[in-house]
Amino acid sequence: MKLGVIGAGNIAGAIVNGVVHAGIIKPEDITVSDLYDRKLATLRELGVNTTTHNTEAAAAGEVVLLAIKPNVAEKVLAEIAPHIQGKLLVSVVAGFTREHIAGIVGESVRIVRTMPNVPALVGEAMTVLCRTDNVSDGDFDGVIKIFDAIGKTSVLDESLFDAATATNGSGPAYVFVMIEAMADAAVLQGIPRDIAYLLVEQTILGSAKLALSTMEHPGKLKDMVCSPGGTTIEAIYRLEEKGLRATMIDAVAACAKKSAELGRKNG
Numbered sequence: 001m002k003l004g005v006i007g008a009g010n011i012a013g014a015i016v017n018g019v020v021h022a023g024i025i026k027p028e029d030i031t032v033s034d035l036y037d038r039k040l041a042t043l044r045e046l047g048v049n050t051t052t053h054n055t056e057a058a059a060a061g062e063v064v065l066l067a068i069k070p071n072v073a074e075k076v077l078a079e080i081a082p083h084i085q086g087k088l089l090v091s092v093v094a095g096f097t098r099e100h101i102a103g104i105v106g107e108s109v110r111i112v113r114t115m116p117n118v119p120a121l122v123g124e125a126m127t128v129l130c131r132t133d134n135v136s137d138g139d140f141d142g143v144i145k146i147f148d149a150i151g152k153t154s155v156l157d158e159s160l161f162d163a164a165t166a167t168n169g170s171g172p173a174y175v176f177v178m179i180e181a182m183a184d185a186a187v188l189q190g191i192p193r194d195i196a197y198l199l200v201e202q203t204i205l206g207s208a209k210l211a212l213s214t215m216e217h218p219g220k221l222k223d224m225v226c227s228p229g230g231t232t233i234e235a236i237y238r239l240e241e242k243g244l245r246a247t248m249i250d251a252v253a254a255c256a257k258k259s260a261e262l263g264r265k266n267g
Helices: 010-021 037-044 054-060 070-083 098-105 118-122 137-148 158-169 171-188 193-214 218-225 231-241 244-266
Strands: 003-006 030-033 049-051 063-066 088-091 110-115 125-131 151-155
Touching: 003 010, 003 054, 010 030, 010 037, 010 118, 010 137, 030 054, 037 049, 049 054, 054 070, 063 070, 063 137, 070 098, 070 244, 088 098, 088 137, 098 110, 110 137, 110 158, 118 125, 125 137, 125 158, 137 151, 158 171, 158 244, 171 193, 193 218, 231 244
Parallel strands: 003 030, 003 063, 030 049, 063 088, 088 110, 125 151
Antiparallel strands: 110 125
């Protein structure tokens, strides 16, 4: 497989690193473009081809990965359209539906829409994917393999992509806020700042791993920590009293609504 990558930002860089180190695609079979050559320098160290011309990357790839900001996506799609006819286009552009992309590049282009998240930088992304009807099972499996190289994947109906944007897409920001708040609480109790962050970050990492490995309901895992009349249940009571669950549900709903609004604007 020859891969053309449009954009050399964090997610694109993580994907290229992932597929190279996993041995899925050889570095010499990857061409990455970006307007800013300084963004390409690190990727060149992997042995991939780089260019400042999007059309060159599009022409070089049998599969073309579009990893750019939504505000420039229409212009770039129109630019590369003549070079991707009949090819497989994998979009990482937030808010751009398959229908919208096809309206710009044409119906012969096979499209996979994806929504990864920033933990891709450490190989722990959560990516959701959907495809147009003209994408074969074999091609789709190949795209899934690419994103499996940077974390976990799940196939999702496109009608749920706004909800996914609000969950896995924006979710890391919610967790970072929680890390900061818990660390602040620890500092208030006298724990040094650097140790506070270590305690909180490892606790969240370990808790997530426990939930994933056991597949137990999170409520059951919570009950494992809460002794009758103990310290943890006192803390849980305070969280419930302040409406933590309702606030989180409201926040995710607001994020999904905003994603839908941006999608309509882009469409």
